[in-house]
Amino acid sequence: MHLLLLAFSVGLVGAFPLEDDKACRPHTRPWQVHLHGGGVSCSGALINEWWIVTSFACAPTAFQTVASLGDHDVTVQEGTEQHITVADVIRHGPYRSPLHSLTMVRLASPARFTPYVKPVPLPSRCPQPGDACQVSGWGSTIANQYEPARQLKCITVPIVDDMTCMNTFPDYIYWSMGMVCAGQGDTDNCLHDGSGVMVCNGQLQGVQWFAHGCRNPAHPSVYTKLCLYNDWINGVMDRYAPLASTLPTTTK
Structure with missing residues (x-):
């Protein structure tokens, strides 16, 4: 009987996926973006109010993909999210391994910075082994x-x-x-x-x-x-700057 129970227990372990307990502490990565819709579901990093950096494989589609900022649990509305349509997608060429894997995504409207939505700085130096x-x-x-x-x-x-x-x-x-x-x-x-x-x-x-x-x-x-891509990233942001960002601002 004990052997049967042990075999049954082992069978149950194999029947269910292992528990994945690596969830982030909620909203400790305010630059993280969930890109979804238009055939994609992937991540990106917010680098300013207009722009997201992601990989070539992500491949969002302009005006079909939505960028969700301030998200943690993607299955519920937490009240912290901003959902903004993607307006431009610029992929680094040539578009194949082993050369480059990088895509810039411009939002259709600027993100609002909050405790849950903040950009991450671009690198000022390259990472070193052991970092x-x-x-x-x-x-x-x-x-x-x-x-x-x-x-x-x-x-x-x-x-x-x-x-x-x-x-x-x-x-x-x-x-x-x-x-x-x-x-x-x-x-x-x-x-x-x-x-x-x-x-x-x-x-x-x-x-x-x-x-x-x-x-x-x-x-x-x-x-x-x-x-190694700071110059390319900054060049893309200059060339594809939204018209609204070039207009003067006034205060009352």
């Missing part, structure tokens, strides 16, 4: 478990040197100078979000490119190395 960084997104943090997450998830990962990262790449992926890697086997090293946001020392340092740590926890995941 501790936080990655956040709406996805499972358990390897080979792909269920979408209701609540924003957070993991902490170390930056890994380039050679260590390159040595873990499968044959069909090539190294690019636009990549930075983070995570190792003895850390929480998986977040299934095609554009999870990586922040190091309070600065935006990456958006997820390849979630290698979700297939093998010993392997680092790959992020776009945003410190």
Whole structure:
């Protein structure tokens, strides 16, 4: 009888997905954006009142995708959200690996900064091996478990040197100078979000490119190395500036 109960218990464990307990403390990532609609559901980072940075894989669609700011649990209205339509989508070219994975998204109207909605600074320096960084997104943090997450998830990962990262790449992926890697086997090293946001020392340092740590926890995941793209990001914001932002403001 005891053996039967044990077998039944083991069967139940295998029948249900493992518990994912890496939810962020609510609203501690006020720059995190949930992009949804138009065939996408992914993350981005708010860098000013008009602009969001995300990965190439996210691929929002102008006037079909909505950016939800100030969100934590995407299944309920918490009273903190701002839902703003996407107006422009500018992808860095060439549009394929191993060259670049970066997309700029302009909102149709500016975000209002609140305790729940704030931008994250662009990097003032590149991350160094050993730096501790936080990655956040709406996805499972358990390897080979792909269920979408209701609540924003957070993991902490170390930056890994380039050679260590390159040595873990499968044959069909090539190294690019636009990549930075983070995570190792003895850390929480998986977040299934095609554009999870990586922040190091309070600065935006990456958006997820390849979630290698979700297939093998010993392997680092790959992020776009945003410190190399400051000029491109600022150039896009200048070229695609909304007309309203160029008008003089008056106060009474």
